[in-house]
Amino acid sequence: MGPKRIENKRRKFFQTSAALIGGTLLYSLIKPFEALAQPKEEEDPKIDKADLPLWGMGVDIEKCIGCGKCAEACKIENNVPIEPFYFRTWVEQYTVKKNGEVKIESPNGGIGGLKQSVPDEDIFKSFLVPKLCNHCTKAPCVQACPVGATYISPDGVVLVDETYCIGCSYCIQACPYGARFMNPVTKVADKCTFCYHRITKGLQPACVEACPTDARIFGDLRDKETDLVTFLQENPTEVLKPHLNTHCRVFYNGLSSEVR
Amino acid sequence: MPKIIFRLLFSFVVFVGVFILIQRSLKPDSFGEYGHYRGNSLNDNKMRTPYFKGEAKCAECHEDVYDMKSMDLHDGVRCESCHYPKIDANTDCEVGPPIVKGTIKFCAQCHGINAARLDKGVPQLVLKEHYENQNCIECHNPHAPWDLKE
Numbered sequence: 001m002g003p004k005r006i007e008n009k010r011r012k013f014f015q016t017s018a019a020l021i022g023g024t025l026l027y028s029l030i031k032p033f034e035a036l037a038q039p040k041e042e043e044d045p046k047i048d049k050a051d052l053p054l055w056g057m058g059v060d061i062e063k064c065i066g067c068g069k070c071a072e073a074c075k076i077e078n079n080v081p082i083e084p085f086y087f088r089t090w091v092e093q094y095t096v097k098k099n100g101e102v103k104i105e106s107p108n109g110g111i112g113g114l115k116q117s118v119p120d121e122d123i124f125k126s127f128l129v130p131k132l133c134n135h136c137t138k139a140p141c142v143q144a145c146p147v148g149a150t151y152i153s154p155d156g157v158v159l160v161d162e163t164y165c166i167g168c169s170y171c172i173q174a175c176p177y178g179a180r181f182m183n184p185v186t187k188v189a190d191k192c193t194f195c196y197h198r199i200t201k202g203l204q205p206a207c208v209e210a211c212p213t214d215a216r217i218f219g220d221l222r223d224k225e226t227d228l229v230t231f232l233q234e235n236p237t238e239v240l241k242p243h244l245n246t247h248c249r250v251f252y253n254g255l256s257s258e259v260r
Numbered sequence: 261m262p263k264i265i266f267r268l269l270f271s272f273v274v275f276v277g278v279f280i281l282i283q284r285s286l287k288p289d290s291f292g293e294y295g296h297y298r299g300n301s302l303n304d305n306k307m308r309t310p311y312f313k314g315e316a317k318c319a320e321c322h323e324d325v326y327d328m329k330s331m332d333l334h335d336g337v338r339c340e341s342c343h344y345p346k347i348d349a350n351t352d353c354e355v356g357p358p359i360v361k362g363t364i365k366f367c368a369q370c371h372g373i374n375a376a377r378l379d380k381g382v383p384q385l386v387l388k389e390h391y392e393n394q395n396c397i398e399c400h401n402p403h404a405p406w407d408l409k410e
Contacts, residue, residue, distance in 0.1 A: 021278060028285035065377045067370045069341045076344060077311045093376055113369030116376070126376040151297035153305075161301035164288070197308040209312045212337040212370060213382065 053220035054156040054249075055194050057208075058231040059130050061254035063215035066091050066128040068110035073210035075111075077195060079185075084108040086181050088192040089132035089207050093117075094258055096124045102258050129259055130216065132207070133158060133179040133192035134240060134248035141191075144174035150189065156221075156249060157194050165189055176244055194218070221249065311345040314338075321353035325403050332404035342366075342402070362397030 074089045075082060084107075091110030095103040095118045103118060114128065135158050142150050142158065149165040152158050165188035172180045172189060183190035195205035199218070203209075208218045219228030231237075237251035240259065252259075293299030318339040319326035329335060344358040360366060364387055373384040391399065401407040 024282050024285060025278065028281040031285050063380060065370060065380055065382050066374060069369070073312065073340070093374075095376075112365075113372060114374060114376070115372065116374040118375075120375060123375050126374075128376045148291070148296045148298070151295055151301075153302055154294055159301065159305050161298050161304070163304065164298055164301065193305060195310075196305045198310045198312075200306045201310065203310055203312075203314065206310075206312050209314065209338065210341045212341050213380065214336065 050222075052155045052222075054222045055199060056135070056156070056219065056221040056228060056249035056251065057132070057194070057205075058217040058219075058228050058235075058237065058251045058253065060215045060217070060231070060235070061127055061129055061252055063213045064091065064128040064130055065213055065215075066093060066110055066114035067212060068108075068113055069210040069212060070130060070207035070216065071109040072111045073206040074192070077198075077206035078193075080190070081184055083184075084111075086183070086190070088179075088190070089130065091128055091130045093126065093128050094256070095126040096256075096258060097122050098124045100124075104260075125256075127254070127256060129252075129255075130207075131177065131179070131240075132250065133175075134177055134246065134250040135192075135194065136246035136248050138245060138247050140174040140176060140244075140246065141171035141180060144170040146170065153196070157196055157199075158191070159193055159196060160189050160191060162186060162188050176241055176246065312340050313345060315340070318343075318357070322357065328401075328407070329403040332406055334403060334405055337370075360402075362400075362402045363395055364393070367396040367400075367402075 068091055071087060071090045074080065074087075078088060080086050080088055087109045089109075090106055091114060092104055092106040093110075093114045093116075095105075095116075097103065097118060099122075105114075105117060107114070110128075110130075116126070118126070135152075135156065137152070137156070139150075139152060139158050142152060145151075146168065147164060147166055149161040150158065150171050151161070167182065167188050169182060169189070172182065180189055180191045182188075195203070195207075198205055205216075205218055208216045217228050217231045219226035221228065223229070231253070232251060235253040237253050238255045239246075239248040239251060240255075288298050288300075290299035290301075291297070294302075315326070315338050322339075326339075329337075329339075339357070342360055344360075368387055370382055371385050371387070373386050377384055396402075399409050401409065
C-alpha cells in the first residue's frame with residue numbers, strides 16, 4: 001500500500017495549499033473593490049503638521065519637592081498597575097555625598113513622598129528629578145519596533161498601538177531613559193503618552209494637574225504664547241542625555257551633571 | 261530560453277506576486293495613513309475617559325471649600341492633589357469627595373523635612389518637634405492651613 005498512501009497524502013497537501021493560496025489571492029483581489037461596494041467618506045489623510053500643536057513639557061527641578069503626587073496621579077489616570085515596578089512617570093532623589101558618591105533612589109517611584117535617607121552632615125547636595133518619557137524626535141524605541149506599533153504622532157507624542165503591539169520588549173531595551181515597561185495586564189508595552197486622551201481634549205496631563213508647586217509645565221512648543229515657551233525663554237534648560245541625539249521634548253531646568 | 265530558466269523565473273515572479281498580494285490583504289486598514297503605523301491608533305489613544313476633572317469642576321459643588329482654599333496658602337495645591345479623583349463625581353453633587361485622612365503621614369508627603377526640598381517655598385518641618393504626635397488637622401484646616409482651630 002506504500003506508494004499509494006504517499007501519493008494520497010501528497011495530493012491532499014497540494015489541494016490544501018492550492019486552496020489556501022487561492023483563497024488569499026481571491027481575497028486580495030476582491031479587497032480593493034470593497035471600497036466600491038460601500039463608498040467611504042472622502043477624508044484628506046494628509047495632515048498639515050504646521051497647523052498641529054507640538055507638545056512638550058518643561059520640568060523645573062528647582063521647584064520639585066518630591067511629594068510623588070505626579071506619579072500617583074499618573075497611575076490613577078492611566079490605570080497603571082499599583083505594584084511598585086510599573087511607572088509612566090516617577091521621581092528620583094539624587095544625593096551627592098561629601099565623599100563624592102552619588103546615591104540615586106526612588107522608593108515606590110516617589111509615591112507617598114520621598115524621605116531623606118542620608119544624614120544631613122554627609123550631604124554635599126541633594127535634588128529631585130521627575131522622570132517620564134522624553135518624547136524624542138528621533139525615538140530609538142520607534143526605530144526598534146518591528147511591527148510599527150509604536151510611533152510618533154503628528155503632534156509629536158510617542159504613542160503605543162496597544163492592539164498592534166506583539167509584546168517583544170525590544171522598545172523597552174532600546175529606550176535610553178528606561179521610560180517603558182511591560183504592562184502585566186495588557187501584556188503590551190506601556191509608556192507615558194502625555195495623557196493623549198486629555199491633551200487632545202484641551203486638558204492638562206494628570207501629573208501637571210496634580211503638581212502642588214507647578215514644577216511641571218506642559219504646552220504647545222509652536223504656540224509662542226504658552227507658559228512652556230515662557231519657561232524655556234526665562235530658564236537655561238537642558239534635555240537628558242543630549243549626547244544620544246534623541247532630540248527630546250522634555251526640558252529640564254536646573255539639571256545637574258550627575259543626572260543620568 | 262532553456263526550460264529550466266523559464267520555470268525558475270516564472271516561479272520567482274509568481275512568488276513575489278503572491279507575497280505582495282498577501283502582504284496587501286493582511287495589512288490593517290489605516291496602516292500608513294500618516295506614517296509607519298495604524299492611523300486609527302491615534303483615535304484609540306484619544307478615546308479614554310479622563311479621571312481628573314480639574315478644580316473648576318470640584319468648585320461647582322464645593323464652592324465653600326474652594327473659596328476658603330483660595331484665600332489661604334494652599335491655594336496652589338489643587339483639590340485633586342489631595343483627594344483622589346472620582347469618575348462619577350462630575351454628574352452628582354451628592355457624591356462626596358474621596359475621603360482623605362489628614363494624618364501626619366499625609367501632610368508629611370509635602371511638609372516632611374528633606375534636604376532636597378529646602379528653600380522651595382514649601383515650609384519643611386521636623387514633624388516630631390512640631391507639636392509632637394498630634395494629628396495635623398486637629399489644629400490646621402487642610403483647606404486653609406492658617407485657619408487654626410485653637
